[in-house]
Amino acid sequence: MKPMKLMKEIASDIVSLVYPHICVGCGSVMPFGGGILCAECRADFDEPVLDRCPVCGRIIYHRGKCRSCNGTRLYFDRGHSVFEYKDNVRNAVLNCKYRNMKHIGRYFGEIMADYAEKNALCGFDMVTAVPLHKNRMRQRGYNQSDIPAAMVASRLNTPCVSALERVVDTKPQNFLSREERLKNIKRAFAVRDKEAIKGKSILLIDDIYTTGATVNECAKVLKKNGASRVEFLTFSCRAED
Ligand SMILES: [Zn+2]
Ligand SMILES: [Zn+2]
Structure with a gap:
């Protein structure tokens, strides 16, 4: 292992020893062994969810599909957040x-696994994470x-x-408009092994669903390369504004 990498690993181990006692939601100090969220933030996380878009699972304030599902060609079959x-x-x-x-x-993994189980997200041939570029x-x-x-x-x-695989080192999406995001992310991904996904039903995992x-x-890439069904599960999603 290169010295820099080793230093990084050690630093990250130290951080993970120290940080579990600081709430990751609001930064307040918590007693030992109290998980990663304080009671107040935990309550926020447990807040019941409002109406959802029946396609992508986005939180909406009206009946029917969300606006982005209505106006876009969708390649996924169903989404959940x-x-x-x-906050x-x-x-x-x-x-x-x-x-x-x-x-x-x-912690996210535990919550998402519970969600997947509770909502009977099953029948997938594989689960895969949205990848990062190697840089x-x-x-x-x-x-x-x-x-x-x-x-x-x-x-x-x-x-x-x-x-x-993420083949293009795209700009972070955070500060881009919807159109810029679409352009930025286009052709950013490639399938690693076409044979492995042929006819397969796939559950994609990401941390956040914003514009989609x-x-x-x-x-799109998975479907064009032969996947039969693609659903996604994200930890969080932006509500429709
Ligand atoms: Zn907190
Ligand atoms: Zn939607």
Whole structure:
């Protein structure tokens, strides 16, 4: 192992020893062994969910499909998200992604696996995570969706496969408009092994569903290469505005 990499690993181990006692939602200090969320944030996470788009699972405030499902060619068959991306959920997602708090992934994985079980998401041939580009992977040291994907797969008794590869190092989607996101993500993914996904039903895992550009692009590549069905499960989703 290269010294830099070793230092990073050690630093990340130390962080994961220290951080479990700080709430990943609001940053308050918690007693030892109290999980990763304080009682208040936990309550936020348990908030009952409002109406959902019957296609992508986005939180909506009207009947029928959400606007983005109505206006876009969709390649996935169905989507599911556990939480609304706001407040403490948002903090936890950002901490997991950008603050080197890898251990949050295990917590997300547990919640997503419970959700998958409770909502009978089954009958998949494989579970796969939305991949990071190797440059981003090198920077961050981990893909925040890998652990949840492995945990959901194991709960569903399904293999976890790295079916996709990110071939273009795209700009982060956060600050882009819907049109820019679509353009940015186009042709960013490729299938690793076409034979492995042929005729297969696949559950895609990601941390957040915003405009849907990323999962739809992944689903497109999977379908064009022979996958028979693609659904996704994300930890959080942005509500329709
Ligand atoms: Zn908190
Ligand atoms: Zn929708």
